[in-house]
Amino acid sequence: MSAEKRRIAYGIILVAVFIVGFALGWYVKPVPTGVKPPDKVVFGLSWIPLGYHAFTYVALDKGFWADENIQAEIIRGYGSSEVLKALRSGGIHISEFDSSTLVLARSQGINVKATFMWRDTSVFGLWYVKEFHPEIKGPKDLEGLSIATVAGGSDTATFPAFLALNGVDMNKIKMVYVTEAVKFPMVMEKKADAFLGYLTSALPYKFAAKDKGYDLECMLWADFGFEAYGQTVGVSDELIKQNPDLVARLMRGLYKGLYYTIKYPDSAFQIMLKYQPQVNTTADRATIDIDNTLRTPIENAEKYGYGYMVQDRWTWTRDLMVKYMNLTVVPEVSDLYTNEFIPKDFKDLENSVATMKPASAAAIYGSAPRWSSTWLTTYSKPLEKPLSGEAFL
Numbered sequence: 001m002s003a004e005k006r007r008i009a010y011g012i013i014l015v016a017v018f019i020v021g022f023a024l025g026w027y028v029k030p031v032p033t034g035v036k037p038p039d040k041v042v043f044g045l046s047w048i049p050l051g052y053h054a055f056t057y058v059a060l061d062k063g064f065w066a067d068e069n070i071q072a073e074i075i076r077g078y079g080s081s082e083v084l085k086a087l088r089s090g091g092i093h094i095s096e097f098d099s100s101t102l103v104l105a106r107s108q109g110i111n112v113k114a115t116f117m118w119r120d121t122s123v124f125g126l127w128y129v130k131e132f133h134p135e136i137k138g139p140k141d142l143e144g145l146s147i148a149t150v151a152g153g154s155d156t157a158t159f160p161a162f163l164a165l166n167g168v169d170m171n172k173i174k175m176v177y178v179t180e181a182v183k184f185p186m187v188m189e190k191k192a193d194a195f196l197g198y199l200t201s202a203l204p205y206k207f208a209a210k211d212k213g214y215d216l217e218c219m220l221w222a223d224f225g226f227e228a229y230g231q232t233v234g235v236s237d238e239l240i241k242q243n244p245d246l247v248a249r250l251m252r253g254l255y256k257g258l259y260y261t262i263k264y265p266d267s268a269f270q271i272m273l274k275y276q277p278q279v280n281t282t283a284d285r286a287t288i289d290i291d292n293t294l295r296t297p298i299e300n301a302e303k304y305g306y307g308y309m310v311q312d313r314w315t316w317t318r319d320l321m322v323k324y325m326n327l328t329v330v331p332e333v334s335d336l337y338t339n340e341f342i343p344k345d346f347k348d349l350e351n352s353v354a355t356m357k358p359a360s361a362a363a364i365y366g367s368a369p370r371w372s373s374t375w376l377t378t379y380s381k382p383l384e385k386p387l388s389g390e391a392f393l
Contacts, residue, residue, distance in 0.1 A: 038071040039246055044092035046077045046154070046231070051284030052200050052291045054265075054272040056096075059257030061271045062356075068249035074275075080154035081105070087112045087236045094250055098122075098154035099229035099314075099336075100161070103321040106331035111237040114337040116251055116307035118258070119230030119294040122222050124155045124162070127202055128194035129187060130215040136194075139166035139224055145193035146174040148183045155196045158228075161324035162221050184208065187216075200290055204283040228317040229309070230294060232337075240338075251307075251341040252349065258306060260353045262292050267358035305346030309337045 045053055056074055059065050065072045077083040080097035084105040087095055096118055105112060126147070128136055135141055139162070149156045156177075163170050176192050183195040184205040197205070199218055209216035233254065235247055261268040265288045273280055295301065300308045314333050322330050343349055 036069060038066070038069045039249075040071045041065070041073070041094065041246070041250065042092045043072055043074045044077050044083045044086055044095040045074065046080050046083050046095060046097050047201060048076050049074075049272075049276040049279060050201055050287060051269065051272065051279050051281075052287040053096075053276075054268040054288055055258040055261040056254070057257075057272045057275050058260045058268050059253045061274065062257070062260065064256040064260075065250070065253035068253045070246075070249055070253060072253075079150065079152035081152055081157060084110050084112050087234070090236075090238075093239060094233065094235050094254075096231055096233045098124075098158070099232050099317050100158045100321055101154040102232065102234070102336060103318050103331060104157060104325065104327070106335060107321075107327045107329040109329075111335075112234050113237055113240060113335065114229075114232040114234040114309065115240075115247065115341045116233040116254065117229060117296060117309045117337075118233050118307065119291065120296055121294045122226055122228050122230040123199040123290075123294070124158065124221040124226065125197060125199045125202065125218040126194050126221075127184075127187070127197050127205065127216055127218050129209065130217045132187075132190065133193060136217070136219065139163060139168045139219070142168060142194070143172040146176055147194045147196060148176045148178050148186045148192040149196040150180050150183070151177045153196065155198065158321075159196060161320055162224075162226055164324035165225055165320065188212070188214070200287040203287060203290075204281060207281075207283050226320075227313070228320055229313050232309075233307075234337075237335075244341075248341050248343075252343050255306065255343050255346060256349050256353050259350050260356070261288065262295070262306075263354055264356070264358050265289065265292065304339070305342050307342050308339055 043056055045056070049057075053074075060072050060074060075092070077086075077095065080101040081104075083092065083095040083097050084101065086092045088110045097112075099114065099117075100122075102112060102114060126142070130136075133141075133145075142163075149159070160170055163173070176186070178186065183192075183197065184202075186192040187195050188209065195202075197218075199220055202218070206216045206218070235250070240247055269285050269288060272284075296304075296306050296308050300310070311333060314336050318331060318333055318336060321327060
């Protein structure tokens with residue numbers, strides 16, 4: 001073959017390789033000048049994904065974080081104590097966790113700060129079968145009983161403070177440390193008298209007990225003087241120091257996810273199911289409605305935005321843990337939280353979400369949602385005071 005023919009053959013081969021490579025994506029896409037690659041962020045849930053986590057999946061699915069140039073991933077957690085440690089180590093970047101447990105963590109040198117109050121009221125509860133223990137009316141009635149709980153849970157860590165607040169001798173209570181999966185069966189089989197569980201995450205057990213003909217009651221701590229803040233969202237002090245812009249963008253995307261969930265709970269639940277189809281239960285959907293009563297008191301929400309925190313509540317939360325948990329290192333209240341990253345333009349963010357107008361519940365489900373029941377009608381407005389367990393259960 002002549003040199004000229006070889007050049008033509010090589011040229012044809014190169015053109016063919018280029019065409020095939022382009023079709024298969026074998027080329028490097030140019031990055032536009034001045035465009036920064038997205039920040040990769042891991043959002044750590046404090047527990048397994050449940051219905052009330054819908055707002056995080058909404059932020060992911062609707063592109064609220066992507067709009068802030070954030071590539072987010074959501075992973076499960078193993079209790080507030082563990083996710084706080086993971087925030088310190090950098091294993092996750094942002095998480096939701098219990099406020100009382102944050103006080104304990106700060107006293108132990110785990111420097112994490114709350115940046116957004118997700119639940120203004122604590123949902124810690126103690127569950128028991130009414131038919132087995134009709135005598136239980138308040139915390140003092142727990143003396144002499146056995147209580148099942150998970151060792152790493154935030155409610156477990158805070159339980160001694162709740163008991164002391166109500167004058168209960170913890171030495172007169174038998175704590176049984178088990179896995180989450182066996183707490184409820186132990187109570188139903190009378191191997192334990194009660195178990196600790198959030199009002200929201202333990203709600204499926206109430207439905208299961210009802211199916212067996214029993215009334216599973218929840219003693220909500222907030223009904224007995226426990227005025228600590230509830231579940232909050234936060235990041236490490238280090239991330240705030242090193243990349244405050246990222247924290248601000250994270251909060252903007254999360255704020256829109258939360259507001260969408262408040263405004264369109266049916267649609268938010270369907271988004272959640274796209275990522276976590278196993279949460280398709282009556283109880284999981286109900287937790288969204290419960291959570292929507294636990295938000296920032298409306299007067300603060302209208303003035304400062306959802307998630308706004310006040311010093312008095314954080315002081316109460318801190319002082320409770322210091323007094324009853326015998327903390328030797330007392331965290332400064334100012335180290336526990338900051339309102340710096342609650343979006344200043346929250347009204348604009350809310351308006352942008354409100355105009356989305358997703359399909360109605362009837363269009364989404366084809367009929368009335370199957371979880372509709374008379375006991376859910378109480379969830380229509382944000383509460384201005386701590387919850388009453390009777391209002392829900």
